Amino acid sequence: MKKTLRYTTIGLAGIAGLAFAASAQAVELNVVSWGGAYTASQLKAYHQPYMAANPDVQLNSLDYSGGLAEVRAQAEAGNVTWDLVDVVVADAIRGCDEGLFMELDHNAMLEAAPDGTPPMEDFLEGTVSDCFVPQIIYSFAFAYRTDAFKGEQPKTMADVFDLEKFPGKRTLQRSPVNNLEWALIADGVPVNEVYDVLDTPEGIERAFAKLDTIKSEVIWWTEGAVPAQLLADGEVVFGNGYNGRLFSAIEEEKQPLAMIWDGQVLDIDGWAVPADGKNIDEVLKFMRFATDTQRLADQAKYISYGPARKSSLPLVSTHAELGIDMEPHMPTKYAELGFLTNFQWWADNRDELNERFEAWLQQ
Amino acid sequence: MAEAASDPRDVMRTADGTPLKVSIARALRRNRLMALGLIAPLFLFILFSFLIPIVDMSLRSIDNSVVPDNLPRTVEALADWDGENLPPESAFAALAEDLRDGRESREIGKVATRLNYEISGMRGTVMGTSRRVDRIIESGAFKEGLIDANEDWGKPETWLLLKRLSSPYTFGYYLNSLDLRFDPQGAVEAQPEFRRIYVDLFIRTLWMSLLITGLTILLGYPIAHLMATMPLRYSNLLMILVLLPFWTSLLVRTTAWIVMLQSEGVVNSVLVWIGILSDDGRLELIHNKVGTIVAMTHILLPFMVLPLYSVMKTIPPSYMRAARSLGANQFTAFVRIYMPQTVAGIGAGSILVFILAIGYYITPALVGGTSGTLISNQIAYHMQSSLNWGLAAALGVILLGLVIGLYFTYNRLVGVDKMKLG
Numbered sequence: 001m002k003k004t005l006r007y008t009t010i011g012l013a014g015i016a017g018l019a020f021a022a023s024a025q026a027v028e029l030n031v032v033s034w035g036g037a038y039t040a041s042q043l044k045a046y047h048q049p050y051m052a053a054n055p056d057v058q059l060n061s062l063d064y065s066g067g068l069a070e071v072r073a074q075a076e077a078g079n080v081t082w083d084l085v086d087v088v089v090a091d092a093i094r095g096c097d098e099g100l101f102m103e104l105d106h107n108a109m110l111e112a113a114p115d116g117t118p119p120m121e122d123f124l125e126g127t128v129s130d131c132f133v134p135q136i137i138y139s140f141a142f143a144y145r146t147d148a149f150k151g152e153q154p155k156t157m158a159d160v161f162d163l164e165k166f167p168g169k170r171t172l173q174r175s176p177v178n179n180l181e182w183a184l185i186a187d188g189v190p191v192n193e194v195y196d197v198l199d200t201p202e203g204i205e206r207a208f209a210k211l212d213t214i215k216s217e218v219i220w221w222t223e224g225a226v227p228a229q230l231l232a233d234g235e236v237v238f239g240n241g242y243n244g245r246l247f248s249a250i251e252e253e254k255q256p257l258a259m260i261w262d263g264q265v266l267d268i269d270g271w272a273v274p275a276d277g278k279n280i281d282e283v284l285k286f287m288r289f290a291t292d293t294q295r296l297a298d299q300a301k302y303i304s305y306g307p308a309r310k311s312s313l314p315l316v317s318t319h320a321e322l323g324i325d326m327e328p329h330m331p332t333k334y335a336e337l338g339f340l341t342n343f344q345w346w347a348d349n350r351d352e353l354n355e356r357f358e359a360w361l362q363q
Numbered sequence: 364m365a366e367a368a369s370d371p372r373d374v375m376r377t378a379d380g381t382p383l384k385v386s387i388a389r390a391l392r393r394n395r396l397m398a399l400g401l402i403a404p405l406f407l408f409i410l411f412s413f414l415i416p417i418v419d420m421s422l423r424s425i426d427n428s429v430v431p432d433n434l435p436r437t438v439e440a441l442a443d444w445d446g447e448n449l450p451p452e453s454a455f456a457a458l459a460e461d462l463r464d465g466r467e468s469r470e471i472g473k474v475a476t477r478l479n480y481e482i483s484g485m486r487g488t489v490m491g492t493s494r495r496v497d498r499i500i501e502s503g504a505f506k507e508g509l510i511d512a513n514e515d516w517g518k519p520e521t522w523l524l525l526k527r528l529s530s531p532y533t534f535g536y537y538l539n540s541l542d543l544r545f546d547p548q549g550a551v552e553a554q555p556e557f558r559r560i561y562v563d564l565f566i567r568t569l570w571m572s573l574l575i576t577g578l579t580i581l582l583g584y585p586i587a588h589l590m591a592t593m594p595l596r597y598s599n600l601l602m603i604l605v606l607l608p609f610w611t612s613l614l615v616r617t618t619a620w621i622v623m624l625q626s627e628g629v630v631n632s633v634l635v636w637i638g639i640l641s642d643d644g645r646l647e648l649i650h651n652k653v654g655t656i657v658a659m660t661h662i663l664l665p666f667m668v669l670p671l672y673s674v675m676k677t678i679p680p681s682y683m684r685a686a687r688s689l690g691a692n693q694f695t696a697f698v699r700i701y702m703p704q705t706v707a708g709i710g711a712g713s714i715l716v717f718i719l720a721i722g723y724y725i726t727p728a729l730v731g732g733t734s735g736t737l738i739s740n741q742i743a744y745h746m747q748s749s750l751n752w753g754l755a756a757a758l759g760v761i762l763l764g765l766v767i768g769l770y771f772t773y774n775r776l777v778g779v780d781k782m783k784l785g
Binding site (some may be wrong): 065066067068069072096097098099103172219220222223226233234235329344347348349350351352353354355356358359360361362 | 405416469470471472474475476480483484485486487490500556557559560563600625628650728729731732734741744746747748749750751
């Protein structure tokens, strides 16, 4: 009996060893992203062509819900299993500060534009940072129900905050980020002065005071799928959300919604490489491929987020399944109506303002 | 046998000649080792996956090593400073060198993040200065150079903060969890009103958990009683009805409640349809505490019903019949004979429901709005978004302390030995 057990164990160990040796020949990379339609667009535009061209590389797509908790836990445990992470720029900066992501040499590590423009100049201005390669520009914008108001339809941020002209519930993200900026814009602050005003105690008071005027009519969301759902159910008449999700509610599900691009907050999403990963060389090769001009343009076929390279913009074509022209749905087309969120300002002020925002919510 | 009995000094021996006592002890020891071997996997599992992580996480609530580890020279230079005006030039020089080293080792960001918890804007001050520190060191004018790089270095509060954070341990996170803070001189004071959130959330978490526990008793008791007294084939059907939601994903159940309760949802629409509500007067049943209470009561109900059922099943029906035959009416018999025997089940169910409720966060996040979210939602925020694990740990330890405190009170009042988990 004991002998049988021993032989079985040795046998199993041998098989496991063989399996391990076989898998060691192929490189496995764990690429982490947000899941849903977004990951699907990456799989089609990046992963599948890359694996077809490099049969020895196996890309595992994992989902997460944002934040740096897992990356930090892996770094602290000394066992980094994620090779590449799709992060928002705010997390990239925080992770870079903490040494969780490796610093990149963009010009050396990334592909130049087809006309030879170096990557640092080809990516849209202000989008690249030390540990971060931008992929897409997305925006937080408002949508409204087109059947909610007779006569005049809302067009501006001030309309969103106007309960008299446009009564009804609104849904906003439960976070001080963006809401304070919008409150100021609705209160008449020009888009390019928002952060100057916000940088003073009076500016913050003013933003909260403006938010007070709609507080009773707001449903606060925390999960990105919620605003489109609330709008579709008729629970709210205005909702702010990721423009890609609103796009699929409008164009794919044919909900009676329309976008308000005024005051949209542009944000950037892209790749960061966890420091001390096990396959840095391989992952950099993949990242070089996935962020070249053609690949970024390809992604826009599957989701309405704008590519972060200037050279990709002219290549954006029609939606792969719906066949509609994607250009009018790109937040970058309406860039002058909105503004780029100020990551550094928020990195400095987020901790305090979050407590203040939560306390304000409870009042 | 006869020999052993004839010589009292001779001990009893087993067949192979070892004394019986030794042999028994050996057998017992073998049994104990085997028992230990059997529980070892569970014990090690709990040790490594539960106890060690909890202790490690709890220690973070007082850990402040990031400052003394990364600013060693500054900490030393500030040790003798009296806290009046600005520290001497040597402290500025020490800070400049620490910032340079921190920038090279890429550890300075951790210090910046830590200081930013205390004074907003310190992250930018530290990171910005560390980028320019090489030039300051070259110039040799440390004080001038640092204040020129960022005027925060010219404020005594900044230096008082560094001095206060010199120790590898801090109670700052606990103060923060209780809506208190250190003033620049190091005395404890209340947070300004617009930053007070945690105490209210703790209180809300406690009363809502107690309310949910009470509601599950009210709703669960009749169901459990019905199941325990019905013929088996009906009670099995009821049991399946209790268990079906239990087997359904938490998110599905929560989303189902959104569909039911939202203002265009099933409940409101039915009430409008039968004319109880007007179309403009739809009730707000979700995205507030009503939503949290309804959804959580439903989700936690099986944890009350199952222990109650298992206790009620063991109560012989003859007790009630005896009480009736001795003259008690149905009500008296139920209250005085039946109910006291179910206390064990109520206790077990209450503890289960209460402890689960106090740590719930997905359901409140989805249906709670602003008035129905709990302290666990803040803990999750600090774990995942703000990465302020020290504060998350302090909040968690306080919550754990509250639960343990309530458990001991419960033990004194009811007695844990009376609890029966099924």
